[in-house]
Amino acid sequence: MKKYPVLTKEEMVSLVKDGDTLAFSGFAAAGAVKAVPAMLAEHAREEQARGRKFRLRVLSGASCGKYVDNDMAEANAIAWRAPYQSGKVLRDQINRQEVEYVDMHLSHVAQTVSAGFFGKVNLAVVEATEITPDGRVYLTASVGASPTWLACAQKVIIEINRQHSPRLRELHDIFIMPPPPRRNPINVQMPLTKIGWPYAQVNPRKVVGIVENDEPDQVAAFSQADEVSQRIAGHVIEFLLNEKAAGRIPGEFFPLQAGVGNTANAVLAGLGSHPDIPPFYMYSEVFQDSMLDLIDKGKLLGASATSLTIVPEKLKKLEENMDFYNQRIVLRPQEISNHPGIIRRLGVIALNTALEMDIYGNVNSSHIMGTHIMNGVGGSGEFTRNSHLSIFMTPSVAKGGKISTVVPMVPHLDNCEHSVQILVTEQGLADLRGLGPLERAEKIISTCAHPDYRAYLRDYLDRSVCGHICHDLESCFDLYRNFQTFGTMLPKAGGIRQAGN
Numbered sequence: 001m002k003k004y005p006v007l008t009k010e011e012m013v014s015l016v017k018d019g020d021t022l023a024f025s026g027f028a029a030a031g032a033v034k035a036v037p038a039m040l041a042e043h044a045r046e047e048q049a050r051g052r053k054f055r056l057r058v059l060s061g062a063s064c065g066k067y068v069d070n071d072m073a074e075a076n077a078i079a080w081r082a083p084y085q086s087g088k089v090l091r092d093q094i095n096r097q098e099v100e101y102v103d104m105h106l107s108h109v110a111q112t113v114s115a116g117f118f119g120k121v122n123l124a125v126v127e128a129t130e131i132t133p134d135g136r137v138y139l140t141a142s143v144g145a146s147p148t149w150l151a152c153a154q155k156v157i158i159e160i161n162r163q164h165s166p167r168l169r170e171l172h173d174i175f176i177m178p179p180p181p182r183r184n185p186i187n188v189q190m191p192l193t194k195i196g197w198p199y200a201q202v203n204p205r206k207v208v209g210i211v212e213n214d215e216p217d218q219v220a221a222f223s224q225a226d227e228v229s230q231r232i233a234g235h236v237i238e239f240l241l242n243e244k245a246a247g248r249i250p251g252e253f254f255p256l257q258a259g260v261g262n263t264a265n266a267v268l269a270g271l272g273s274h275p276d277i278p279p280f281y282m283y284s285e286v287f288q289d290s291m292l293d294l295i296d297k298g299k300l301l302g303a304s305a306t307s308l309t310i311v312p313e314k315l316k317k318l319e320e321n322m323d324f325y326n327q328r329i330v331l332r333p334q335e336i337s338n339h340p341g342i343i344r345r346l347g348v349i350a351l352n353t354a355l356e357m358d359i360y361g362n363v364n365s366s367h368i369m370g371t372h373i374m375n376g377v378g379g380s381g382e383f384t385r386n387s388h389l390s391i392f393m394t395p396s397v398a399k400g401g402k403i404s405t406v407v408p409m410v411p412h413l414d415n416c417e418h419s420v421q422i423l424v425t426e427q428g429l430a431d432l433r434g435l436g437p438l439e440r441a442e443k444i445i446s447t448c449a450h451p452d453y454r455a456y457l458r459d460y461l462d463r464s465v466c467g468h469i470c471h472d473l474e475s476c477f478d479l480y481r482n483f484q485t486f487g488t489m490l491p492k493a494g495g496i497r498q499a500g501n
Helices: 009-013 035-049 066-074 088-095 106-114 146-152 166-171 227-245 262-273 289-297 312-320 340-346 380-386 437-447 451-463 473-486
Strands: 021-024 056-059 078-082 123-131 136-139 155-161 207-213 256-258 280-283 300-305 329-331 349-353 356-358 389-393 422-425 428-431 489-492 495-498
Touching (some): 009 035, 009 207, 021 035, 035 066, 035 155, 056 066, 066 078, 066 088, 078 088, 106 146, 123 166, 136 146, 136 166, 166 329, 227 262, 227 389, 227 422, 227 428, 256 262, 262 289, 262 349, 262 389, 289 300, 289 312, 340 380, 428 437
Parallel strands (some): 056 078, 123 155, 155 207, 256 280, 280 300, 300 329, 349 389, 389 422
Antiparallel strands (some): 123 136, 422 428
């Protein structure tokens, strides 16, 4: 049986050369590698001081926390990144075209890498609580794409994290899909169904060594729900109760999915505290802080996800009460947690947040002004396209009311009108099911747009060229050009006026 050596920094960095593709564990900072990215950032600075280039292609499950998306980016060690990121430093580099960024649906990552579309994965670095001599890898607070990295990489380093409890393996259900075209149906019949193993597998011959660390995941707490988030939650709850009363949601309720963020967290808390919402399950990609509280209350019966994106004190509570939580939480590879077939089979109700929406129901959740990336599309598209009910939420205005989040035409489209069914702001909820384009426009303007912007949006609609979809494309161009020039815009019937005029 193989015994794995503990690598020094010098031994580790000697395995990596400029231009290599590295795949890191981690999903929304949960289970992200920590020691190796820090070593690589330091090595990149040393190489640059010697006048040598050291920049890498970086893969992860989703975002990878500060160690990669900030620390390595600050060291100018990233040349290419996929499939998602959330660090300000890296985001700025991407928007300056200093880093090439591939933004993609998260359930596509495993098959894309396995098929070799991104080339060879030179090195995988995966956080675990243990690796056995025969190659069983017991992961920590996330599964993400780590099983794929272990299978595809030419070489593997395991980061053994002593901070995490070995009992986290009791939550894991790791199932690897065979390649197409002869895949069998995925036998997940309810959110807590387990079909795999508590460990990922790697060929021991590929493991070049281990690196040890004792750092907790850097998961930040969400802010307290403000009045706007509470009003959004109220509209969502009222809608779901009406759907239940109409017989379109069964008595036991459908499983819920919630995107990451303060608004989604507030909506979950609101659902959990409402006496008329029955206890429910979740089939989602991220297990958030509010979900642990809902399990404690008995409101959340169980949850399937791919990561435990919860603050350290809540993770410690979970680890110390594993006999209770291991019956109620399942962590899967993201190819399974975000799989369209399972989402549709279970009738998931998808709750995601938008940056902006247009008057026809198209949603932008990833780009500012159509040009500057924020984070990425993430898993919202997979749940929106395949859910029983697809709901998008956002405050009606941003920047203190200077910007309307309801716009004539989204300059970047992530989820289109064909998939989006329900739009919600603190102003109200627009049910778009069965409505034609002009009906959708009137519904969104009258219920979701802030009152200060409704006259402008209606005026835009009046002067638009008539067709199945009505648009005044020249006016749209002027709107975004003015925003990019002046950085703010205020409503005025008949058009957009610049701030201060």
